[in-house]
Amino acid sequence: xxxxxxxxxxxxxxxxxxxxxxxxxxxxxxxxxxxxxxxxxxxxxxxxxxxxxxxxxxxxxxxxxxxxxxxxxxxxxxxxxxxxxxxxxxxxxxxxxxxxxxxxxxxxxxxxxxxxxxxxxxxxxxxxxxxxxxxxxxxxxxxxxxxxxxxxxxxxxxxxxxxxxxxxxxxxxxxxxxxxxxxxxxxxxxxxxxxxxxxxxxxxxxxxxxxxxxxxxxxxxxxxxxxxxxxxxxxxxxxxxxxxxxx
Amino acid sequence: xxxxxxxxxxxxxxxxxxxxxxxxxxxxxxxxxxxxxxxxxxxxxxxxxxxxxxxxxxxxxxxxxxxxxxxxxxxxxxxxxxxxxxxxxxxxxxxxxxxxxxxxxxxxxxxxxxxxx
Numbered sequence: 001x002x003x004x005x006x007x008x009x010x011x012x013x014x015x016x017x018x019x020x021x022x023x024x025x026x027x028x029x030x031x032x033x034x035x036x037x038x039x040x041x042x043x044x045x046x047x048x049x050x051x052x053x054x055x056x057x058x059x060x061x062x063x064x065x066x067x068x069x070x071x072x073x074x075x076x077x078x079x080x081x082x083x084x085x086x087x088x089x090x091x092x093x094x095x096x097x098x099x100x101x102x103x104x105x106x107x108x109x110x111x112x113x114x115x116x117x118x119x120x121x122x123x124x125x126x127x128x129x130x131x132x133x134x135x136x137x138x139x140x141x142x143x144x145x146x147x148x149x150x151x152x153x154x155x156x157x158x159x160x161x162x163x164x165x166x167x168x169x170x171x172x173x174x175x176x177x178x179x180x181x182x183x184x185x186x187x188x189x190x191x192x193x194x195x196x197x198x199x200x201x202x203x204x205x206x207x208x209x210x211x212x213x214x215x216x217x218x219x220x221x222x223x224x225x226x227x228x229x230x231x232x233x234x235x236x237x238x239x240x241x242x243x244x245x246x247x
Numbered sequence: 248x249x250x251x252x253x254x255x256x257x258x259x260x261x262x263x264x265x266x267x268x269x270x271x272x273x274x275x276x277x278x279x280x281x282x283x284x285x286x287x288x289x290x291x292x293x294x295x296x297x298x299x300x301x302x303x304x305x306x307x308x309x310x311x312x313x314x315x316x317x318x319x320x321x322x323x324x325x326x327x328x329x330x331x332x333x334x335x336x337x338x339x340x341x342x343x344x345x346x347x348x349x350x351x352x353x354x355x356x357x358x359x360x361x362x363x364x
Contacts, residue, residue, distance in 0.1 A: 161330065206330060
């Protein structure tokens with residue numbers, strides 16, 4: 001095995017550059033190194049101006065998502081040796097505006113996330129003295145998979161519909177809405193319906209399925225959206241047949 | 248209240264059509280395309296099939312078999328044109344062509360099945 005590997009990294013400073021370009025760096029090709037280790041090596045030893053987000057280095061924080069050879073990946077879980085002899089092309093997550101180099105602008109995602117109320121909504125909170133909200137293992141299984149989402153946005157960079165329709169709520173937001181809809185302690189499904197049932201809620205999704213494929217935490221956003229399409233369709237027919245019924 | 252979408256109706260036709268197309272059409276293709284011509288199963292013959300088609304339940308079945316997959320096609324093709332060719336600005340035209348086509352096909356199937364004697 002060669003002892004170094006080349007990384008072609010996107011460099012872009014919107015205030016200065018007309019368009020992004022690539023800069024090639026050599027990094028040690030160590031068996032236990034991931035792409036993020038190579039980026040940190042470059043930042044520490046070669047060019048301190050290289051910008052990228054990272055934090056936990058262990059697939060929990062969801063900060064270090066980037067395009068690695070055109071695929072959305074958590075760079076902390078993507079080994080250099082899998083790409084030997086290289087070069088490895090590292091780009092910011094696609095379909096997002098770029099702040100600088102590999103750092104993307106995520107305000108759009110955060111606004112959409114907040115809009116679906118990703119928290120437990122109660123009509124009335126129990127007083128603390130009444131104790132916990134109990135849940136059986138089966139009730140927990142109904143949503144647990146979706147709760148594994150770490151908001152890394154790889155599914156957005158994988159979703160061709162999000163690439164075309166900027167208003168689309170997108171995979172993670174819809175999966176997280178389902179995470180709370182399916183939670184036996186939650187009573188907010190009705191409040192989320194209007195938002196989810198719109199064109200740019202679930203209906204923009206054409207079930208490409210790439211979101212589920214790239215998810216590093218094995219969440220199935222595509223499945224969540226299809227499930228919700230069925231729920232929304234049943235509600236639609238109910239409100240058509242029984243317009244007097246409460247929403 | 249934000250405007251609710253009419254997609255549920257179109258999507259339910261799409262899903263139902265997908266189920267029909269995936270589960271029932273292969274049976275017909277197998278029977279009439281392979282098993283009868285190759286003699287794996289005895290050929291029922293034209294007269295017996297015609298008698299079968301004259302039964303109202305068979306007509307309803309064939310009507311569903313023709314109509315729902317057309318709506319499946321319409322929905323799929325509409326989104327293929329939207330996203331594949333990226334011509335969503337021609338929405339009205341595409342919409343009319345796709346679902347109009349499915350409705351025309353449904354009407355033709357209905358007419359033929361109604362008038363068969």
